Amino acid sequence: MLLAPLAALQLAALAAAPPAALHLGGAPVRARLEVVATPAAPSPAFTWRSEGAERVGVAEDARLRATVRVAPAGPGAFELRLTVAWRVAAEVEREAVRLVLPGPARALGRDLELAPLRGPLRVDRGTPIAALTPALALVGGPGLAAARYTPAGRELEVDLVLDDAGAHPFAVYPSCLPSLPGLAEGAPIDFGRLEHKTFLGRTHRRAGETVEARATLFALAPGAPAHPLVPERWPSGAQAAVVFTDHADRTDPAALRAVLYGSSAAPGPVPVRGGFIGHGVRLTKSFFVRARRGGLETDPEARALAEALRAAGSEVASHSITGGPDDRAAVQGGLAALRALGVVTWIDHEPYTNCEAISSEGWRADGRYGIRDLLAGAGFRWVWEAGDLGGFRRAEVVDLFSARPPREPAPPIYPLPVDPRLWVFESSMFYAPPAELGAALSDAALDRLEARRGLFVAHTYLSASARTTTRPEHLARLAVRPGPGGALVIDPALDAALGRLGARARAGRLASLTWAEAGDRLRALGDLHVAYLPDGAARVENRGQGPLLGLTLAAPAEVELAVEGAEVIGRSVGPGRARVWLDLAPGASATVRARRGGAPAPFLPVDAGARLTP
Structure with missing residues (x-):
């Protein structure tokens, strides 16, 4: 994330601030405050004093008072309590304390491996904070949103981030368009050219608001092997997780049945052996509440399939209320149907033109299209930020944890900055002819995802058919084809890929999860x-x-x-x-x-x- 010029100037001033020092055993530890906010001012330096067995550093100005309190917490252990108390209202870009520790470091990376630190590394939610030097170990605690490790000569710089804009990089489209450019003319739509957003990730602090976090430093015994206990992300030994989020656009119940069971034909006495349900692969399937075909309230076949996939362990999600813009009243009117199916995940439909999309105007709690308060009040926990982590390129397995460079923020989930009752997730566009999707889900790609302890969230359109689709580029990407007796069947290449995923899940190597399961787990x-x-x-x-x-x-x-x-x-x-x-x-x-x-x-x-x- 690029900092504004004001932020860059403030950080430059920080670099010149003289650090204060304390010692744990013989190891010096320096600390300095890093705050970037409006109203702007250089971050004050810490002034240190002893209070009994503790060391206390205080940095303050007219805007804030920051405290670092270091206290013994058992043999060789020292707790750090970090506090930033705001005296004025502020718009915050960054609240962090930088520690400088002696010696080369190993750090726990996004792949959950403890490895020598070769360059700057940022870790966010979902990755434990842990770094070790020959003399000290640092372990994160409650209240920290992220950490950034930077090797600096013979020292290690650790930014303990209480909050920053990178920890919740929410952004919205600047305006709600009347239509997609080129849609009426039948031309292919370049979605990448539409990805220009207004950043809303800064935090608004009230006067009197206090932010707190904790961490622990350990003085290590010389020469003894040290390695933290690492909580892994996924259940029961699974090394990675895969989530499919299927959007409601052009959903045909017959195609959805084929995707779930392998064929749209009515299931007989023979056990289902194909599709998501047949292979034991879970699906987060979004629906419109009202649509001529595929709506939960208006299409009994779609409603029955929603209940069936939920009974099989998959998830029903919302794709707005209708295919067009829905105002607050329309959204309010559709929530009861969603609540009856236990819906907790909202996936925007056509956020460029559907004004109630969270990534358009829906993030508000006022105005004609503001709906975030309605969703939170109805029990929703998850909202999707529109976009593509893969950059609208070819279909591939993209790991949410490693999609961005190591030095940059990469939170897999984060609280909506304006309303932390709702949490935000992202996904990767996974939309191509089914043979390409099957090839992308290769054993090699899944091996790489497992090695990274990663998470792939696919943004798909698998439930469409020829009777709901007209544009040539969409027809080429249908996941179903005509089968015996007029039925639809899932494409064999895609079905084989689902079989590979199911086999890995049964072997315990990979977790097949719904979005709510994956997000709630993190x-x-x-x-x-x-x-x-x-x-x-x-x-x-x-x-x-x-x-x-x-x-x-x-x-x-x-x-x-x-x-x-x-x-x-x-x-x-x-x-x-x-x-x-x-x-x-x-x-x-x-x-x-x-x-x-x-x-x-x-x-x-x-x-x-x-x-x-x-």
């Missing part, structure tokens, strides 16, 4: 707390409101993991890592211990004699 992991105990064990605690099922925990392959306080329901040893998985109820905790060669192996072996000094 949010729930944000409520998982890992504490490192004085005896070298780690305690994992579910501080969220729902269970974490199949929580997967990883460590280096040469250690053996044992769990106290929860039943181990699975384990594996693969290249580079040993893993266990377990269920963790809300409020529950479990203790994990590691052994190497029969002897206890602390995750973070600490220097128990290290002291906090100026």
Whole structure:
């Protein structure tokens, strides 16, 4: 994300600010405040003092008071409590504290591998914050939105981000168009040329508002192997996840039946062996509430298929109310039908022209087309930001975590900046002739996704047929074809790809999830707390409101993991890592211990004699 000139000037001033220092054992730690906001001013420097056994740094000006409080938290452990209290209303681009630690570093990357840091690396939600130098380990805690690691000569710079615009990069189209350019003329539509948005990712702080976060520094025992316990993203040992979000455009119930079961023919006594349901692949299928064909209220066949796919473990989502612009009253009138099917995900339809789209005017809570308050009040949790992570290029498996360069923000999910009751997700356009889709879902592509511990969210149009489609470029991309007896059948190349996905899911390598499952999983992991105990064990605690099922925990392959306080329901040893998985109820905790060669192996072996000094 490019910073505005004002932000760039403020960051330049930060670079010249003299840092303050404290020591953990013999290791110096420097800290400075990084705030970019309007009203603008250089970030004040920390002034440090001792309060009993603690070190307290305060930086303040007319706008804010920021505090870093460092306190002993057990042998070799030191808790950092970061606070920014606003004295005035402000529009915030960035709130962060930069720590400077001695020595070369290893950091936990977006692929969940602990590796030497070769260049700047930003990690966002869904990736634990953990960095190790020879002398110190830093582990993130509650309240941090992101971290950025930068090797700087013989030092490591760590930006602990309480909030910044990159952590919720929401943007909307600047105007609602009366029609798509070129649509009436029948010309192909270049969607990439329409991707010009107004950025709305900054945070508005009220006077008196306070932002808080925590992290922990550990003084490490010299020469002892150290590796944090890594909570992985996906359940029961799955290495990656795949989500299909099928948009409602041109949905034909017969085509949808073929996509779900392999054929539109009525299922007989023979078990279903094709399509999403036949292969055990989940689908987030969006519907219009009202449409001549495919509407939940207006087409009984579509409604029956919605209930069937939901019963099979898939998800029903909303694709607005109708295919045209819907004002607040129209949206309000359609919510009951969506609520009856447990809909929690809103996927904009034609956000360039449908003014109620969240990526158009729907993000507002006022005006003719503002609907965000209606969605939140109706129990929606997820809204889609229109666009394509793949850049509107060829159909390919794009990992949400690695789609953007390592130095740049890349949150897979984030709270809507103006209303955190709603969370935002993105996807990759996956729309091509079915043979190309099948080829894109190759074993090699899925292997790469698994190696990255990644997430692929496909934006598809699989439920269309020749009777709902007229444009040549869409006809060439139909996922179904005529079959025996006038039925429609799923394209064999696409069906074979679904078979590959289903086989990987059954083998436990890959999780086939609905969007709500994937998004809720990532949010729930944000409520998982890992504490490192004085005896070298780690305690994992579910501080969220729902269970974490199949929580997967990883460590280096040469250690053996044992769990106290929860039943181990699975384990594996693969290249580079040993893993266990377990269920963790809300409020529950479990203790994990590691052994190497029969002897206890602390995750973070600490220097128990290290002291906090100026």
